[in-house]
Amino acid sequence: MTTDAVPVRCSILRGGTSRGVFFLENDLPSDRAAIEPILLDVFGSPDIRQIDGLGGATSQTSKAAIIGPPSRPDADIDYTFAQVSVTDALVDWGGNCGNISSAVGPFAIDQGLVRAAEPVTTVRIHNTNTAKVIVAHVPTANGRARGEGDYAIPGVPGTSARVLLEFDDPAGSVTGSLLPTGRACDEITLADGRVFQVSVVDAGNPTVFLRAADLGLHGTELPLEIEAATDATAILEDVRGVVAEMLGLVGDRRDATRVTPGLPKVGFVAGPAAFATTDGGRVEAGDCDLVGRLMSMQTAHRSYMTTGAIATAAAAFVPGTMVAEVVRPRAERPEPETIRIGHPYGIMHAVVRADDPADPATIRAIAVGRTARHILDGQVWVRRHVLPSG
Numbered sequence: 001m002t003t004d005a006v007p008v009r010c011s012i013l014r015g016g017t018s019r020g021v022f023f024l025e026n027d028l029p030s031d032r033a034a035i036e037p038i039l040l041d042v043f044g045s046p047d048i049r050q051i052d053g054l055g056g057a058t059s060q061t062s063k064a065a066i067i068g069p070p071s072r073p074d075a076d077i078d079y080t081f082a083q084v085s086v087t088d089a090l091v092d093w094g095g096n097c098g099n100i101s102s103a104v105g106p107f108a109i110d111q112g113l114v115r116a117a118e119p120v121t122t123v124r125i126h127n128t129n130t131a132k133v134i135v136a137h138v139p140t141a142n143g144r145a146r147g148e149g150d151y152a153i154p155g156v157p158g159t160s161a162r163v164l165l166e167f168d169d170p171a172g173s174v175t176g177s178l179l180p181t182g183r184a185c186d187e188i189t190l191a192d193g194r195v196f197q198v199s200v201v202d203a204g205n206p207t208v209f210l211r212a213a214d215l216g217l218h219g220t221e222l223p224l225e226i227e228a229a230t231d232a233t234a235i236l237e238d239v240r241g242v243v244a245e246m247l248g249l250v251g252d253r254r255d256a257t258r259v260t261p262g263l264p265k266v267g268f269v270a271g272p273a274a275f276a277t278t279d280g281g282r283v284e285a286g287d288c289d290l291v292g293r294l295m296s297m298q299t300a301h302r303s304y305m306t307t308g309a310i311a312t313a314a315a316a317f318v319p320g321t322m323v324a325e326v327v328r329p330r331a332e333r334p335e336p337e338t339i340r341i342g343h344p345y346g347i348m349h350a351v352v353r354a355d356d357p358a359d360p361a362t363i364r365a366i367a368v369g370r371t372a373r374h375i376l377d378g379q380v381w382v383r384r385h386v387l388p389s390g
Contacts, residue, residue, distance in 0.1 A: 006387065007379035008038070012054065013107055016099030016370040017155040017303040017345070019061045021054055021380070022107050025068025025078070029388050035082070036091040037386040039064050043084045050086060054380065059297035062086050063100050067108060075126035075133055076114050079104045083262045085297065092297075094249070094263035095174060095205040096127045098306020102163045102370035105136030106145030110374055116140040130173035130205070135365075137164040145374065153371055154277070154346025155303035160371035166353075167310050168365050170203040174263065178202060178360060180247055184320030188242050196235065199321035200243055203366065204310030206264040208243045209322040210236070212293075219270025219291040222278055222344050223300035226293060236295055240266040257298065265308055267294035267301075271326040278302070278344045288342035289328040290316075304343035310366045313339045313350035317360045330357065 011022040021042060028035050040046070043062050044053020055062040064082040071078050081100060083092040105123035108114045114123050118140050125134045139146040139161040149161030171178035180202050188196050199209045212219035215232040227233060241256035249260045269292045272285045294301040294308045301308070315323035316339050330336045336357065341348045349369065355362035 004384050005381040006384055008042075008382050010042070010378065010380050011107060011374065012376040013103040014156070014373040014375060015101065015103030016153065016306055016372070017060060018063055018097060018099035019056060019375075020063035020065050020097075020100045020103065022065045022067060022103070024111065025066055028066060032093060034388045035066075038382055039082055039084050039091050040089055041383050041386045042380050045084055045086055046088050048087055055084065055086060057086060058302070059083065059086060059299060060099075060302055063097055065100050065104060065107070067104065067111070067113065069113075070126055071128070072126055074124060076124045077104070077108045078126050078128055080128045083297065085261065090261065092260065092262040093129060094260055095265075096129045096132075096307055098165065098167070098204060098310060098368070099370065101125065101127065101134050101306065102136065102165055103372040103374075105138040105163060106372045106374055109138060109140060109145045116143045132170065132173055133168050135166040135168060137166075139163070145372070147373055149371070151369060151371055153369070154343070154348070156371060160373060163370050163372055164367060165306070165370055166365045166367045167204055170310050170314060170366050171363065172202055173204055174206050175202045175247055178314060179318065180206060184318055184324075185322070188239050190235070190238050190242070194235075196239055197322070198239060198243070199315060199323065200247075200264070201311045201315040201318065201321060201323075203314035204307030205305075206247060207308055207311035208240055208264050208266040209312075209315060210239065210266075210268045211322055211326070212268040212270040215268055217268060218273065219268060219293065220273050220275035220342075221293065222276070223302050226300040233295070236266050236268070237298060240264060240295075261297050265294060265296075265305065265311070267292055267308065269312070269323055269326050272328055273342070275342060277346055281346065283342050283346060287340065288347055289333055289340045290323065290326050291342035293343065303345045304341060304348050306368055306370060309341055309348050309350045309368055312341055313352050313366050314360065314363060317352060317354065317357070317363065
């Protein structure tokens with residue numbers, strides 16, 4: 001290799017329905033501004049194909065995780081998430097990715113940052129983006145995270161070992177409050193005068209929920225159908241911009257797409273319904289408690305974000321939210337504390353652990369089951385001109 005590039009250690013792991021490039025903290029600069037050009041170079045952004053890097057040309061495969069020693073006593077490791085834009089020279093540090101979080105524990109164990117304890121190793125992960133602790137229960141064997149198992153998640157072929165993620169005290173991940181506006185329902189007026197009711201819930205990540213019907217949708221659409229409904233996607237992004245301004249993430253809603261494309265999250269929900277899945281399967285109305293669809297970096301998420309599931313489950317416990325309005329009543333659910341979310345690939349289960357099911361303020365944790373796969377360890381050649389001078 002020529003001297004115009006230098007090798008940087010990295011690993012590639014799948015976490016849930018996302019895939020990311022993982023780095024050890026001491027292999028990168030300490031300043032985020034210095035890390036950003038490196039990540040853009042690694043992923044091959046901006047380019048719709050990311051042909052010149054490791055990105056997979058979707059927001060779900062253009063993610064980075066930086067892992068280091070803990071900066072707080074109740075954690076085993078620090079984990080910083082970065083969403084790398086596919087089409088723009090932009091890295092968003094605003095929130096966390098729950099799917100990538102499911103690979104953080106396996107990575108830490110395999111790298112020797114956390115000592116393995118068979119058959120399950122508990123890894124307390126401090127996500128620096130949200131200042132929250134996620135507890136990962138990782139199956140282990142022979143000193144490494146175990147990959148093989150019988151747990152399946154929609155959107156990932158085959159089965160793997162189940163990684164249970166518990167998002168402790170999930171409320172207020174970015175804003176400090178479960179209901180950042182102080183209300184379960186807000187009215188948003190767009191520039192053209194149209195008014196939409198929304199619920200802004202901050203658990204896992206701040207997320208804006210709308211009714212599918214208010215967008216002219218059913219809630220059962222597949223990603224390509226959502227992206228073809230350009231009026232609906234424009235409304236979703238306009239609403240997201242208004243809420244970003246309300247939350248102080250931007251000073252002007254018109255800057256939201258450019259400045260904070262990943263936060264808040266936005267999506268829509270409807271009551272339980274039968275639907276066809278992306279892979280040709282079918283989910284019956286009785287198998288889910290609601291249907292939901294989320295946007296990711298201005299495109300339709302191909303499955304469902306884990307942090308989106310955290311926000312959805314929390315919102316289901318808050319009377320007056322769009323989610324609570326449509327979700328199957330608690331008394332009619334097979335497991336009252338579990339919310340079964342119908343998404344393009346199937347069902348995601350989110351379990352709410354609360355001291356009082358009637359009081360959202362007592363939610364202690366929300367748990368989801370995910371899988372992960374350690375795909376590659378190696379080095380990526382980074383162009384020297386994107387590295388910090390000196």
